[in-house]
Amino acid sequence: MSRYSQLCPVYFGSGEVNNTGTIAKKLGMTNVLLVTEKTIVETGIPQKVIDSLLKSGITVSVYDGVKMDAPDTTVIEGTKLAESTGADGIIGCGGGSSLDTAKGIALYFTNKKNVDIKKMIHFDPANPITLNPALKTVMIPTTSGTGSESTFVAVITDTDTHQKCGCIVWANAAVVDPDLTLGLGRTITAYTGMDAFSHCNECLCNVMPNPHSDTLALNSIERIYKWLPVAVEEPDCKEARYNLAIASNFAGIAFQDSQVNVGHAMAHALGARLHIPHGIGCALVTPSVIELVAGARPEIYRKIAEIFELEISSDEELPTKLADAVRSFNRRIGIPSMKDLGITRDQVLSTVNYALSEMMRMGCIVAQDEAIITDMMAEVYDSYQ
Ligand SMILES: [Fe+2]
Structure with missing residues (x-):
């Protein structure tokens, strides 16, 4: 249902x-x-x-x-x-x-x-x-x-x-x-674009996905992958802004039903405890979320891999390859690392309890405990420097 x-x-x-x-x-x-x-x-x-x-x-x-x-x-x-x-x-x-x-x-x-x-x-x-x-x-x-x-x-x-x-x-x-949105600066363009991307990713790994959310989220990811780097480089590109405006709105409609979950629990923890802007937090946690969930809906995450122009030969390699591709995308559009922001690994790990207390994380298709969230937060720091 x-x-x-x-x-x-x-x-x-x-x-x-x-x-x-x-x-x-x-x-x-x-x-x-x-x-x-x-x-x-x-x-x-x-x-x-x-x-x-x-x-x-x-x-x-x-x-x-x-x-x-x-x-x-x-x-x-x-x-x-x-x-x-x-x-x-x-x-x-x-x-x-x-x-x-x-x-x-x-x-x-x-x-x-x-x-x-x-x-x-x-x-x-x-x-x-x-x-x-x-x-x-x-x-x-x-x-x-x-x-x-x-x-x-x-x-x-x-x-x-x-x-x-x-x-x-x-x-x-x-x-x-x-x-x-014409003329918006490159950082705000990149951060907000990755917020929208994270909305798509999390509604695709919700315990209650639906065809409406899936369709809109995948279409939104396609637009973001193609047009976000363009908008970052050319703030006045009308075509890029048009596509990103659609992507953001489609992502909103998509996660209106199949809601955001563990990624936003983590981004909220980073925001509340370390004052990391929401879009940066979303961009940094999304690869870890993908590694956690891609194996649970391989048919959907293979579609995202296609959008990212990846060659995937088995479901086993899908989570890591796709997560790495999103990290590369983050680098390409200028998402700073925790280190760039002057945040230490211990500080990132200090937010685990907050993330665990966010009940929205229960909406994820893969259940998590303290050890899993700790690993995911460690990845946020270790795998993107
Ligand atoms: Fe968000």
Whole structure:
């Protein structure tokens, strides 16, 4: 049995950001809080959103206090601003942190009277709490990586425990405009691209894969393999940006059902304990995940090997060969090693317990224990220097 879903309409295409006002109006929005971060404001993209909203007669206020990894304090701050301005809709514009903060604000806005923020962000599938529906939202990614515009989760950081948590909330519409990513720097392009790659890899090794996720994830990997190196070298290449925008969104839709698991548990551990940016963490752990899981779904991982132009003569050699190919790909697009980042092997190993505590890792097709996670973390350091 498999389950797959389609959460919200995606308005995709060059210049689509200029239709945000029409899309928001259709959703009944009259007074919007635009959630973004200061560095995004400097790109001029939020102004395009504002112009489109004003053209449709929608009032706009701006919250530009988004911070990396979406701390819960910014969700509280943004919600206060939404209340004081009487917002009836939230628009997120930016990278993953902006979109997740915007989704968090939309949910907290309608629930803060009854639910503590900590309870809201620590979603526990074993003890789900009943929440009011969130305010209407539109998500506009400005990077190709997060996929948050098409997932039902907002990843929010608990600032007391430094844990990356999640609450269940999804957008009513997504605007995916590849032009918004034109000119993005090579590092952010590479990191976000490998985040999307890791989303694909992990949904392919989920305990509950399905044909919808498999198809989208494989197609996304094909686009990333071909176009990510191009976008890193030529930031203004329209064709590369177009393909990566599709890849990121397809990956988001894919892991919406067959969710991320052990790789993200490890990346979250590296992020929470060692402040490794999410995309770098995902890029570095993905080869270890592939080595763990490729033998469990050889028919799928042989397809990835084909995309990577590898000759595989037996299922036995598949995991190592493919993992090494992904490490080479990481090198080619400039993913730094732990050593490059000034992190020691012991520091990497100190995150094992955090990764073990992340329940999402149970969604992986291959079960892990402390010894396995320790080996995988050691590989992250030893096999990529
Ligand atoms: Fe991710």
